[in-house]
Every structure is written in C-alpha cells, then in structure tokens.
Amino acid sequence: MHGTENIVGLVAAIGLQEIVGLIILILAIIFATFLPDLVRGSGQGKRDFKNAADPSGDELRGVLHRKPDHEPDEPEPRRLSVKDHLVLWLAEGFGSGLVPVAPGTFGSIVGVIWFLLLVASGDLAMYITGTIVGLAVSVPLCGAAEAILSRHDPSSVVLDEIAAVPLCFMPWVIIAALKLEAMPPVAHFFTTGAWQLTLGIFVLFRAFDALKPWPISRIQNLPGGWGITADDLLAAVVVALLSLIVVR
Secondary structure, three states: OHHHHHHHHHHHHOOHHHHHHHHHHHHHHHHHHHHHHHHHHHHHHHHHHHHHHOHHHHHHHHHHOOOOOOOOOOOOOOOOOHHHHHHHHHHOHHHHHHOOOOHHHHHHHHHHHHHHHHHHOOOHHHHHHHHHHHHHHHHHHHHHHHHHHOOOOOOOOOHHHHHHHHHHHHHHHHHHHHHHOOOOOHHHHOOOOOHHHHHHHHHHHHHHHHHOOOOHHHHOOOOHHHHHHHHHHHHHHHHHHHHHHHHO
C-alpha cells in the first residue's frame, strides 16, 4: 500500500517545473556518463605528449616488456560455474555494469532505484539497515567478481556504486523523517525545490567517484573487495556531509 501511495503522489506532483527538472536530470546523467571518459582522455593526452617528447623512453620500455619467443601462451580462461555467473550478475549490477560507456554511471542510476525502494519501505530503520547490509554485501561480492574476472577493480563491477548511493541521501532522509515524524514518501525527493538537491547529490557522487580526489584515491588501494567498495563509501560520506549542510 505504501508503495502504491508513493507512486500516486509522485505522479500527482509532476508539473512544468518538475518536467524541466527531469530534462535537466537527463542532461546531467549524460554529462556524468562521459565525465570519466573525459578524465581518462585528459590523462592519456598528457602521457602521449610526454612520450612524444621522449620517444626513446617509450621504445626502451617496449623492449624491456617484450615477451621472449619461448614464453608459453597464456592459459585459457577457466569455465565459469553457476555460482560464478550469479556472483557476476549481482556484482555487475544486474547487467548495468556491462554497458560499454561509463558503466559506473548506469550502476549509480540503479543505486538511485535502490535508494527509492528503501524509502518506499516506509521504515527509517529499514532504510538504515538496508544501506548497511548493501555495503557489507558489496565487499565480498566485488572481491569475488574481481577474482573471477582476474582484473583489478574491473569497470563492469558496479555493486559498490549501487550500495553507496543510499548513504549519500541518508542525512536528508533522517532529517525529513524526524521533521515529519514518519518516513518521507518517494515524492518528497522530487517535488518543487527538492529535485534540485536530488540531482545535485547524484552529480556530486558521480564526480567524486570519477575524479577520486585524495584520500579517496588512496583508500581504493585496499585489497580485493575492500578497495573496490571503500572508495565509493568514502565518496558517499563526503557527499552526505555536503548535503547535510544544505538540508539543515
């Protein structure tokens, strides 16, 4: 019943300003989608310029890292079990992490859906518990997916982004619940004057996750699933603190 009432309230709240806000949100998502590529492109441009200025160094590295002729071929990848496929399906955000362009952004969109589902539960304790459990589950699943794929922090693993999004909104949810003396409805985060903050929180999280300023860039060096999840956790904490200033 609560979920139906929330959806009806959300539909009833849609107006001209909300439609404009939705358009801005879509544009922001597109911007956030290409932000990681722009950051990586900037770094690649610097490396290309450095190599052009010192081509001998690049050639020397190529010689040093050249495989000998007698080196055996790499072993074929192992067959994945049903358990492996299940782990990857969860860690890759139910397929959202397989999007070829900026999978982290699409994983964060799934994270927004996870956030709205926790709000729709109508229980603040359920919201807090679900957020903690999501982050706790992310650590072993992301670590297992990293081992299955044999790649460090693979881009397709986005469960860490999904689990971290509700943490970004937690101060707002708690303050609203205390003020209303009840869990706020889903529509509360998309009404006039509120959708801007929802949009800002999403964009800030994607920016911190993509740019990884210090100390986020250092904490991701933790081994396995701890490093994969910890940088998103820390980015969400920073965004939550910033949102707390605005909400209060």
